[in-house]
Amino acid sequence: MELSTEKMRAYVDDGIGWVVFNNPARHNAVSLDMWQALGLILECFHKDQRVRVIVMKGEGGKAFVSGADISEFDSKRGSAAQKREYAKASGNAHEWIEKLEKPLIAMIQGYCIGGGLAIAMGADIRFSTPESKFGIPAAKLGLGYEFSGLKTLCRLVGSARAKDIMFTARFIDSDESLKMGLINFIVDKDALENKVKEYAKLIGNNAPLTVKAAKAAINEINKDDSERDLNKIQLMVDQCFDSEDYKEGRLAFKEKRVAKFKGY
Numbered sequence: 001m002e003l004s005t006e007k008m009r010a011y012v013d014d015g016i017g018w019v020v021f022n023n024p025a026r027h028n029a030v031s032l033d034m035w036q037a038l039g040l041i042l043e044c045f046h047k048d049q050r051v052r053v054i055v056m057k058g059e060g061g062k063a064f065v066s067g068a069d070i071s072e073f074d075s076k077r078g079s080a081a082q083k084r085e086y087a088k089a090s091g092n093a094h095e096w097i098e099k100l101e102k103p104l105i106a107m108i109q110g111y112c113i114g115g116g117l118a119i120a121m122g123a124d125i126r127f128s129t130p131e132s133k134f135g136i137p138a139a140k141l142g143l144g145y146e147f148s149g150l151k152t153l154c155r156l157v158g159s160a161r162a163k164d165i166m167f168t169a170r171f172i173d174s175d176e177s178l179k180m181g182l183i184n185f186i187v188d189k190d191a192l193e194n195k196v197k198e199y200a201k202l203i204g205n206n207a208p209l210t211v212k213a214a215k216a217a218i219n220e221i222n223k224d225d226s227e228r229d230l231n232k233i234q235l236m237v238d239q240c241f242d243s244e245d246y247k248e249g250r251l252a253f254k255e256k257r258v259a260k261f262k263g264y
Contacts, residue, residue, distance in 0.1 A: 001044055008037035009059075010044070015052040015204045016197065017045035017102075024060025027111055029069040030119075035089040042096035049263070052204035054100065055196055056123065057107040058116075061189070064108040064132070065116025090115075094148075097122035101212045103203050107196045108132050109189055113171075121152045124215065126183040127196050128174045134182060139169040155222055156181050207245045208263035213237055 001010050009020040019041050021028040030038075045051045058064040068090075097104065097119065106112075106123035112134050120126055136153075138145045145166065154162045157180045165172065177183045187195045203211060213236035220228045240246060245261045252259035 001041065003037045003040065005031075005033040005037050007031060007034050008041065010041040012045075012048065012050050014201070015050065016200045017041075017048065017051035017054040019045075019054060019056040020059055021057070021065050022059045023069070024058075024062065026069055026071070027063035027066035028058040028060065028116070029066050029071075030090075030115055031069040031072055032086055032089055034069075035086070035093050039089065039092040039096050042093070042100060046096065046100055046102065051102060052208060052263075053103045053105065053200040055105045055107055055200055056119065057193075057196075058109065061109055063111040063113075063116070064106065065113075065119055066111045067114030067116050067137075094118070094122065101215065102208075103200075103211060103215065105196060105200060107192060108183070109192060113137065118149045118152075121149070121156060121182075125185075125199070127185045127187055127192060127199070128177065128183045129189040129192055130174050130186055131189065132174050132177075133171045134174075134177050135169065135171040136165055137169045139166065205258075205261070207240070207243075207249060207259070207261045209236070209240045209243050209245060213240055 003010070007021075007023040009018075009022050011018050019038070021030065021034065023029060023031065023034065042054070045054050056064075103125070104123045106120040106126045108120060108126060108128040110129070110132055112120050112128075112132060114136055117134055117136055136145065150162065150166070153165065157165070161180050172180075172182070174183065174186050178186055185195075185199075213233065216236055217233045220230065220233055244264055245259075248261060249259045
């Protein structure tokens with residue numbers, strides 16, 4: 001995959017598509033070219049049949065993503081036209097996070113702040129180290145926070161905790177984040193990547209069509225009733241039952257062996 005910036009890296013290893021925020025000098029703050037590359041990476045992994053699970057991580061061990069790269073705002077968001085271009089790039093990346101049909105994992109080590117937390121909240125599963133810190137400091141910067149991001153935050157932690165996070169702009173440790181549902185697992189930093197790989201392989205060894213249908217159904221559950229597309233979910237469920245993988249799953253059960261799913 002050819003990217004226009006070295007501040008993002010992507011590779012596929014044993015069925016896992018890795019997305020690496022590679023700007024450690026700025027705690028992996030996301031610049032315009034990184035937003036553009038992130039959308040491209042996710043689109044490619046979405047279409048790549050080798051990829052069963054996608055994992056996002058930050059380089060350097062001190063941050064997952066510390067937010068947007070404010071240092072370039074004067075040069076890249078200094079006019080209405082530049083602001084529209086920036087919003088187009090970041091919006092495309094978030095759209096791909098939202099419409100990914102494959103499981104997306106955030107592997108968080110260090111700071112996960114502002115726009116970084118918005119990226120992590122778009123993942124299906126979040127792993128964190130005990131030392132990690134979370135927060136949305138918009139109230140300390142005078143920024144307005146988008147409705148879609150707050151809707152996701154409320155879905156994860158509830159409106160009362162979302163208000164606490166937004167009103168105080170405070171940093172939250174991993175223990176509190178786990179209790180409120182902001183993250184799923186806490187793992188020591190030395191074991192983090194291996195644990196995430198094990199978890200991703202656990203998912204990747206299962207029937208892809210079943211996982212895809214389950215993710216789609218849960219995403220529909222989280223929508224308002226009027227926005228749900230239940231016919232789409234039923235078609236995906238029917239596809240599972242008509243698949244070769246369902247035949248393989250039944251046969252493997254009878255033969256008392258591990259099924260080898262192909263995704264069709």
